[in-house]
Amino acid sequence: MRRKDFIEHVSWTGAGIAWTLSASGLMTAGAEARAATGLTFVQISDSHIGFTRPENPDVTGTLQKTIDDINAMPVQPAFVVHTGDLTHLSKPAQFDTVKTMLGTLKAPVVVMPGEHDVIGSPDAYNAAFGTKEAPDGWHSFDRNGVHFVVLVNVFNFEIDGKLGADQLDWVKKDLAAQKTSTPIVVFGHVPLYALFPQWGWTTEDGAAVLAQLQRFDAVTVLNGHIHQIIQHTEGNIRFATAASTAYPQPAPGTADKPGPLLVPAPALLGVIGYRSIELASGPAIVQDRSLAAG
Amino acid sequence: MNALLVAAVAAATALASPSPASPPAYVVHIKDFAYAPTPLKIHTGETVRFINDDEEPHTVTATDKSFDSTALDTNGDWTHTFTKPGTFSYFCELHPYMKATVIVTGDKQ
Numbered sequence: 001m002r003r004k005d006f007i008e009h010v011s012w013t014g015a016g017i018a019w020t021l022s023a024s025g026l027m028t029a030g031a032e033a034r035a036a037t038g039l040t041f042v043q044i045s046d047s048h049i050g051f052t053r054p055e056n057p058d059v060t061g062t063l064q065k066t067i068d069d070i071n072a073m074p075v076q077p078a079f080v081v082h083t084g085d086l087t088h089l090s091k092p093a094q095f096d097t098v099k100t101m102l103g104t105l106k107a108p109v110v111v112m113p114g115e116h117d118v119i120g121s122p123d124a125y126n127a128a129f130g131t132k133e134a135p136d137g138w139h140s141f142d143r144n145g146v147h148f149v150v151l152v153n154v155f156n157f158e159i160d161g162k163l164g165a166d167q168l169d170w171v172k173k174d175l176a177a178q179k180t181s182t183p184i185v186v187f188g189h190v191p192l193y194a195l196f197p198q199w200g201w202t203t204e205d206g207a208a209v210l211a212q213l214q215r216f217d218a219v220t221v222l223n224g225h226i227h228q229i230i231q232h233t234e235g236n237i238r239f240a241t242a243a244s245t246a247y248p249q250p251a252p253g254t255a256d257k258p259g260p261l262l263v264p265a266p267a268l269l270g271v272i273g274y275r276s277i278e279l280a281s282g283p284a285i286v287q288d289r290s291l292a293a294g
Numbered sequence: 295m296n297a298l299l300v301a302a303v304a305a306a307t308a309l310a311s312p313s314p315a316s317p318p319a320y321v322v323h324i325k326d327f328a329y330a331p332t333p334l335k336i337h338t339g340e341t342v343r344f345i346n347d348d349e350e351p352h353t354v355t356a357t358d359k360s361f362d363s364t365a366l367d368t369n370g371d372w373t374h375t376f377t378k379p380g381t382f383s384y385f386c387e388l389h390p391y392m393k394a395t396v397i398v399t400g401d402k403q
Contacts, residue, residue, distance in 0.1 A: 088351065089351055089365040115387070115388055119364055120353070120364035120365065159390055200389065259349060
């Protein structure tokens with residue numbers, strides 16, 4: 001099989017996951033909405049409310065369009081997960097805006113912080129989104145026989161991509177209680193594997209979690225942080241980073257440093273967006289959609 | 295009227311009393327994901343102004359947590375007076391690989 005074909009449409013019957021992503025990155029019409037037999041949820045990421053620079057002078061507008069598109073889905077997702085960088089500068093007013101906007105989603109919302117949400121301290125994030133049940137942010141939940149794990153890898157001083165000993169202890173116990181056949185989905189802001197450490201696109205102690213995930217039949221790890229879709233496979237574990245709802249960043253190593261990437265205004269909506277993930281009895285489908293596709 | 299009076303008194307007091315934070319004698323620019331100059335050598339009681347020239351937000355955060363600018367957006371600035379001698383390492387919370395140092399020696403003679 002040629003490399004291009006492999007990327008464009010792969011079906012792993014063994015691991016039970018099929019990606020439908022174009023070779024060029026975002027979007028393909030792909031297999032449109034199949035009969036909703038299983039669980040479908042939506043991932044959005046990196047909204048950076050408070051960002052005002054030319055790369056996207058209207059980040060609230062593009063988040064609103066994302067929300068409108070999701071609310072218009074014919075079958076509403078079980079939930080919408082936001083994988084962090086809700087705000088740009090951790091300001092209470094920015095949290096107010098994004099919380100109000102996410103509150104207009106028809107589906108329930110699951111959130112976790114990115115490093116832009118905990119600048120100085122996690123206080124503003126916790127005031128907006130903290131819960132008594134998960135005071136440190138990390139938690140897990142089960143839906144339709146799928147076990148979902150929410151990790152926080154931005155709370156550690158001096159290292160953005162780090163989980164820390166307490167969280168590693170917790171996740172070890174949490175996963176130990178799951179059956180090997182249970183599908184596992186893991187969320188976190190910073191990529192859990194060494195995607196591009198030169199730019200900080202890695203979780204320093206992520207390997208400890210990946211080791212815990214190896215015994216499961218099918219694992220999906222969904223992250224944000226890098227504002228672009230990159231897929232990766234390690235054994236039974238499928239990784240996919242998500243597009244931003246705000247602005248793209250350069251592909252790893254293609255610029256001197258990471259940061260907002262300026263694209264011509266008409267092209268912006270084509271490189272930002274959201275994704276739906278369908279976990280049915282058969283292969284799961286990860287489908288990325290740009291805001292231009294709606 | 296009262297408010298104006300209070301403001302006037304406050305202004306006069308501020309002018310009369312020796313300012314604890316003297317005007318910044320030193321400026322550290324944050325540009326292209328780096329602090330410059332570093333290491334910066336100053337004396338106790340001197341003030342440093344940090345200015346973010348980058349398009350990305352940055353912070354000036356002490357490794358020992360003794361000071362923290364919190365988020366500095368583009369063109370944002372923050373001043374800090376170093377009151378104790380020592381070597382102070384700091385970094386950017388958003389980009390922790392950005393590291394720099396301020397070396398504070400005894401009072402200026």
